[in-house]
Amino acid sequence: MHESEKRNRIVEARMKLKARFETKIQSTPSVADDKPLGTGSINRHGMPVLPIGQTITHKWPVLDLGLQPAVSLNDWRLIVDGEVENPLNLTWEEFLALPQSQDTSDFHCVTTWSKLNMIWNGVRFIDLAAMAQPKETATHIMCYSYDDYSVNVSLEEALKPDVLIAHTVEGNPLPKEHGGPARMITPQLYAWKGAKWINRIEFLKENKLGFWEQRGYSNTAYPWRNDRYS
Numbered sequence: 001m002h003e004s005e006k007r008n009r010i011v012e013a014r015m016k017l018k019a020r021f022e023t024k025i026q027s028t029p030s031v032a033d034d035k036p037l038g039t040g041s042i043n044r045h046g047m048p049v050l051p052i053g054q055t056i057t058h059k060w061p062v063l064d065l066g067l068q069p070a071v072s073l074n075d076w077r078l079i080v081d082g083e084v085e086n087p088l089n090l091t092w093e094e095f096l097a098l099p100q101s102q103d104t105s106d107f108h109c110v111t112t113w114s115k116l117n118m119i120w121n122g123v124r125f126i127d128l129a130a131m132a133q134p135k136e137t138a139t140h141i142m143c144y145s146y147d148d149y150s151v152n153v154s155l156e157e158a159l160k161p162d163v164l165i166a167h168t169v170e171g172n173p174l175p176k177e178h179g180g181p182a183r184m185i186t187p188q189l190y191a192w193k194g195a196k197w198i199n200r201i202e203f204l205k206e207n208k209l210g211f212w213e214q215r216g217y218s219n220t221a222y223p224w225r226n227d228r229y230s
């Protein structure tokens with residue numbers, strides 16, 4: 001297949017997927033709420049820059065389960081499976097050969113710090129999903145990490161254009177303590193929804209709870225609703 005034909009196929013699959021979820025995406029809280037809770041000017045997706053209860057930090061704290069797994073680029077894999085037509089098992093080289101994106105976004109931790117305007121590079125989740133072709137039955141994903149972390153995200157959130165599987169931050173390879181070689185980021189949800197050291201994305205036909213969700217964190221994690229715990 002020619003490169004251009006390959007690209008056309010990816011774009012076409014992505015547009016189809018986007019159309020399928022567009023209404024749901026447009027009615028998610030971080031897009032549609034008309035009384036969002038927060039302060040400051042309006043951010044790039046229409047919400048107050050600082051969600052309620054958050055404080056801006058310029059440092060970047062590290063949060064994990066006490067284990068920072070070392071994953072060599074040779075051993076690294078990204079598996080995409082579950083409710084998809086075309087499961088993937090990508091090596092690092094294959095991951096880097098996917099269409100790459102850069103985006104600037106904010107990072108809101110449930111422990112009340114926010115770090116603004118971070119520059120990320122990586123693969124958009126929607127591009128990965130377009131390759132895997134979610135079945136009509138798919139509604140959520142579960143992300144699994146090399147440290148045995150897991151986290152669930154609804155597809156209407158995961159398919160937003162600022163959700164990346166990122167390998168680069170501020171122009172440098174993502175440091176191990178922040179989830180390198182690669183992590184997911186979910187700028188319109190609290191940051192625990194973004195799995196560091198990501199290894200597998202399973203498409204689900206119903207919602208399931210991840211590590212923190214099983215322990216009383218909110219299933220939905222909407223920063224502009226102060227939606228921290230369930």
Ligand SMILES: Nc1nc2c(c(=O)[nH]1)N[C@H]1C(S)=C(S)[C@@H](COP(=O)(O)O)O[C@H]1N2
Nearest residue numbers: 061062063064065145149178192194195196
């Ligand atoms: N694999 C994995 N991903 C994870 C976590 C974790 O412990 N393990 N912690 C989450 C939490 S609670 C937050 S706030 C962010 C923190 O990312 P940071 O350490 O880069 O600031 O990662 C999230 N992703």
Ligand SMILES: [Mo]
Nearest residue numbers: 109110111192
């Ligand atoms: Mo967190």
